[in-house]
Amino acid sequence: MKISVGLYGTNAHQIALALIQGFNKHYTLFRQTCREAKTRFEQGDWLGVHKAVKERIRFYDDRVDECVERLRNDFDAGTIDQPTWQQIKLLYIGLLLNHKQPELAETFFNSVTTKILHRNYFHNDFIFVRPTVSTENIEADHDPTYRSYYAKDDGVRGAMLAIVRDFDWQRPFADLERDVDHVYQAIHRFLNGIPRREVNFQIQVLASAFYRNKAAYIIGKAVNGAAEYPFAIPVMHDEDGKLYLDTVLLDAWRIGLLFSLSRAYFMVDMEVPSGYVQFLRSILPAKPRSELYIMLGLGKQGKTMFFRDFIYHLHHSEDKFIMAPGIRGLVMLVFTLPSYPYVFKIIRDVFGASKNMDRATVKKKFMLVKQVDRVGRMADTLEFSNVLFPLDRFDPEILDELEKLAPSCYEIDGEQLIIKHLYIERRMEPLNIHLERMERSNNIEGLEHAIKEYGSAIRELAQANIFPGDMLWKNFGITRFGRVVFYDYDEIEYMTDCNFRRIPPAPDFETEMSGEVWYAVARNDVFPEEFATFLLASPVVRKIFYKHHADLLSPKFWQEAQQKIRAGHVEDFFPYPQELRFGNSKPDAA
Numbered sequence: 230m231k232i233s234v235g236l237y238g239t240n241a242h243q244i245a246l247a248l249i250q251g252f253n254k255h256y257t258l259f260r261q262t263c264r265e266a267k268t269r270f271e272q273g274d275w276l277g278v279h280k281a282v283k284e285r286i287r288f289y290d291d292r293v294d295e296c297v298e299r300l301r302n303d304f305d306a307g308t309i310d311q312p313t314w315q316q317i318k319l320l321y322i323g324l325l326l327n328h329k330q331p332e333l334a335e336t337f338f339n340s341v342t343t344k345i346l347h348r349n350y351f352h353n354d355f356i357f358v359r360p361t362v363s364t365e366n367i368e369a370d371h372d373p374t375y376r377s378y379y380a381k382d383d384g385v386r387g388a389m390l391a392i393v394r395d396f397d398w399q400r401p402f403a404d405l406e407r408d409v410d411h412v413y414q415a416i417h418r419f420l421n422g423i424p425r426r427e428v429n430f431q432i433q434v435l436a437s438a439f440y441r442n443k444a445a446y447i448i449g450k451a452v453n454g455a456a457e458y459p460f461a462i463p464v465m466h467d468e469d470g471k472l473y474l475d476t477v478l479l480d481a482w483r484i485g486l487l488f489s490l491s492r493a494y495f496m497v498d499m500e501v502p503s504g505y506v507q508f509l510r511s512i513l514p515a516k517p518r519s520e521l522y523i524m525l526g527l528g529k530q531g532k533t534m535f536f537r538d539f540i541y542h543l544h545h546s547e548d549k550f551i552m553a554p555g556i557r558g559l560v561m562l563v564f565t566l567p568s569y570p571y572v573f574k575i576i577r578d579v580f581g582a583s584k585n586m587d588r589a590t591v592k593k594k595f596m597l598v599k600q601v602d603r604v605g606r607m608a609d610t611l612e613f614s615n616v617l618f619p620l621d622r623f624d625p626e627i628l629d630e631l632e633k634l635a636p637s638c639y640e641i642d643g644e645q646l647i648i649k650h651l652y653i654e655r656r657m658e659p660l661n662i663h664l665e666r667m668e669r670s671n672n673i674e675g676l677e678h679a680i681k682e683y684g685s686a687i688r689e690l691a692q693a694n695i696f697p698g699d700m701l702w703k704n705f706g707i708t709r710f711g712r713v714v715f716y717d718y719d720e721i722e723y724m725t726d727c728n729f730r731r732i733p734p735a736p737d738f739e740t741e742m743s744g745e746v747w748y749a750v751a752r753n754d755v756f757p758e759e760f761a762t763f764l765l766a767s768p769v770v771r772k773i774f775y776k777h778h779a780d781l782l783s784p785k786f787w788q789e790a791q792q793k794i795r796a797g798h799v800e801d802f803f804p805y806p807q808e809l810r811f812g813n814s815k816p817d818a819a
């Protein structure tokens with residue numbers, strides 16, 4: 230039934246209700262899959278874990294589209310007048326007063342209404358440019374955000390046992406008391422003894438575990454006097470299918486790395502997500518809230534917050550956007566703001582000669598990266614449409630490049646530059662620049678570290694079913710923490726779609742020397758023996774590469790990795806160093 234909208238929005242209330250119903254449906258489904266993560270973990274359903282993460286990404290857009298359609302069908306949304314839209318927003322705020330996820334619901338409102346309204350309406354009268362409802366200290370009705378434990382008669386060890394048991398995993402531990410003892414010893418070593426307990430001593434633990442890949446992480450902090458000690462404990466399956474604690478992470482920066490954007494998103498069952506973010510911020514104050522929301526699977530909220538932070542930063546800085554240092558892309562045009570740690574990537578209109586693909590394929594590859602396990606080796610990207618930038622902050626070189634290479638991707642409207650589509654990702658030092666710097670300063674240790682890391686990145690990506698396609702140094706970056714991460718996605722393929730081949734012997738010497746290819750090459754053929762030609766021109770780099778990663782230059786490594794994937798093997802990737810593991814168990818060999 231179509232209801233026509235009268236003057237001053239007599240249906241404003243019904244429209245506000247339709248919007249909140251749309252959001253509530255979204256969050257119910259989102260929570261359901263997060264809740265089921267516990268069962269998937271208990272059952273060791275690792276392929277199911279990947280499938281669920283992939284499917285969850287679509288939930289948001291599906292619900293937004295559904296809600297837009299409902300507003301169009303039931304309320305003729307395109308004809309709603311300005312006063313009615315303002316009224317709808319005010320009524321919607323009223324519906325959020327006791328809501329448990331008001332910040333997400335505000336963002337949902339924006340997602341739906343910006344699909345209906347013209348850009349001129351994108352200000353605070355009509356959408357939530359700024360949040361309106363506070364998320365401070367929202368109490369959950371059913372599932373508390375964190376639980377508190379005290380060291381009573383059975384001491385800290387007893388509290389730790391209770392913490393783990395309260396997760397109620399329906400799978401036995403191999404030897405929980407042994408593991409808790411390891412945790413206790415690790416804390417002892419880390420703190421140089423166990424400090425005297427103050428009267429306020431307590432351990433606070435986030436009530437839902439953080440599920441990712443084959444692990445569940447217990448995250449919390451101990452409070453003692455004025456000091457707080459964060460911790461994260463990964464729980465895993467051993468080779469007999471029993472649970473065990475793999476380590477305890479006690480350095481806040483190491484815990485922060487669990488939330489690196491180059492890893493897959495967590496599944497966490499949260500009634501009040503802002504409570505989780507608030508708690509995480511108390512142990513990781515340097516992590517932007519936007520990145521925490523993204524890592525909790527709430528990407529749209531993360532993007533919204535990222536953008537609010539970015540606009541705020543623009544108002545409080547003066548530097549200009551410049552072209553990103555390094556070798557220019559043949560597919561992407563990349564610029565950056567030196568005072569902000571991200572790069573901005575636009576798909577060019579015309580690609581360099583060697584790039585035989587189109588815009589849709591590039592977008593598909595970027596989406597693929599979001600959906601797979603990035604194993605800490607592929608940068609996550611935030612995708613935006615119609616982004617407004619202040620024109621006077623752009624270096625003329627970027628404007629020239631835009632005009633030359635991507636004329637259909639932008640518009641200039643008065644003082645504003647509107648970029649129609651772009652990806653944003655963390656800025657790193659391009660690996661080619663890093664290696665040159667290391668070689669120039671004769672820093673062999675730094676060079677060796679970076680090359681070792683590069684090979685490990687390729688190896689781990691292969692184990693996670695990703696073949697980078699273009700493995701040149703310039704397509705990788707190195708993070709502040711010295712980790713090598715891949716960021717050029719236009720040529721990536723699933724490992725299982727590639728055909729890794731040895732170069733067939735030449736029929737005769739003349740053919741071999743001719744520089745011509747003497748064998749037929751199909752689209753998905755890959756010849757690992759060729760990698761050395763374009764990677765290892767520098768003798769010092771070559772020597773180090775051969776020392777650590779010579780096997781990557783033969784088809785055998787790649788074919789074996791393929792076989793394992795085809796046999797359903799899901800590799801273990803540990804977001805912390807091997808030497809921190811308690812060594813209780815070899816990882817599950819399944």
Ligand SMILES: Nc1ncnc2c1ncn2[C@@H]1O[C@H](COP(=O)(O)OP(=O)(O)OP(=O)(O)O)[C@@H](O)[C@H]1O
Nearest residue numbers: 553554555556558559560561563655656657659717
């Ligand atoms: N995350 C990043 N941090 C820092 N610099 C980056 C980042 N991403 C890209 N760059 C810079 O921009 C350049 C081009 O980026 P990218 O490799 O994504 O583009 P491309 O067009 O896909 O490249 P190619 O021509 O190799 O396909 C890189 O060589 C690098 O110098």
